[in-house]
Amino acid sequence: MPDGCTAIAKIIGNRSILAKNRDLIWTDFCDTVVFENDVFIVTGVDTSNAQICGASFGMNRWGLVACNTTVLVTQDTAYDILLERVLRESKTIDEAFNLVRADLNHGSRYQWCNFILASPQGVGAIEIGDGVAVLEQDYIMIARTNHHLLLPTADILRHASPAEREAGGPLATSQNRRQEAFKLLQEAKSTSDFMQILSTHHKGRGFDSICRHRPDNPHTEPYLGETVYSYIAEVSYFEPERMEFRINVAPGNPCSSTYKEYLIDFNASPQEKENIVLDFP
Ligand SMILES: [Zn+2]
DSSP states (O other), X not given: OOOOOEEEEEEETTEEEEEEEEEESOSSOOOOEEEOSSEEXXXXXXXXXXXXXXXXXXXXXXXXXXXXXXXXXXXXXXXXXXHHHHHHHOSSHHHHHHHHHHHHHTTOOBOXXXXXXXXXXXXXXXXXXXXXXXXXXXXXXXXXXXXXXXXXXXXXXXXXXXXXXXXXXXXXXXXXXXXXXXHHHHHOOSHHHHHHXXXXXXXXXXXXXXXXXXXXXXXXXXXXXXXXXXXXXXXXXXXXXXXXXXXXXXXXXXXXXOOEEEEEOTTSOHHHHHHHHHHOO
C-alpha cells in the first residue's frame, strides 16, 4: 500500500533504533500485526482489493528491523510483499539487498519505494525503482521519505501526477522533510528523542511536515492524508546470541497520541504472542 511516510534509523551505543511515521490517505485505518516464531510484522494492505498483504514495518529474531516508504505508485506489485520476504528470509542488510536484487533479476517488478533497514552491524536504505535497486549503507544513521537519493528518478517524480505520488506528495516537500528529519536525527540519543522527531511539525502541517495532519477540508488536498501510526523499534544487543526487542506504537498523530510499548520476545509462548497481537492498537 502506498504510504507517505518518514523513516529514520540510527545506531546508538549497543542499540539500533528504527522509526516510521505512516501517512495514509485512508480514514479509520487500523493496523494488523503478525507475530510468529521468527518475525513480528505490521502488515500492509493491497489497495486494489483491500486485502492484507506483506509488511509495512517489522523485525526478525536475527536483529534485522525494516520498514518502507512509497516513491511512485505504478501498476506493478505492492512492495510490501517484497519487504515481508526480506524480513522472513534475511538476517543482515547485505542478505536483504541480495534478495531484492535476485528477485528483480528474475523479472519481478514493484511500485517504486525505499526500504529502510537497521541491524546490529549498521543501518541502510535500499532504493527500488523500475527493475533496479541500489543500497546505501552507513554505520550510524540514515533517513528516507518519499523520493530516491541515489537512483536518478528526480525528474520523473517532479513530473508525476498527484495520483502517482499519492501520500508521498510533491518532490520538494519530501526533500524538505528528509532534510529536517536527518538534521534532527544527528542529535538523537534516546527513544524519547525519536518520539520528539516524529512529532515535529512544519508550518501548515502538510506534505513537508514529519507529523502530518489532515486539512480541515480534505477535498482541497485529496492525497494529503495524515499520520495514522507512528512506530519505533529498538534492538539492544549484548552479544550475538542475546538481543532484546521492543516496539513503541502510537495510533494517530504522535504529537497528540501516547506510545504503547511492547517487549517482543520471539521465544514467548503462542498465547503470549497472541496477547500482543490482540492488544496492538
Ligand atoms: Zn502533529
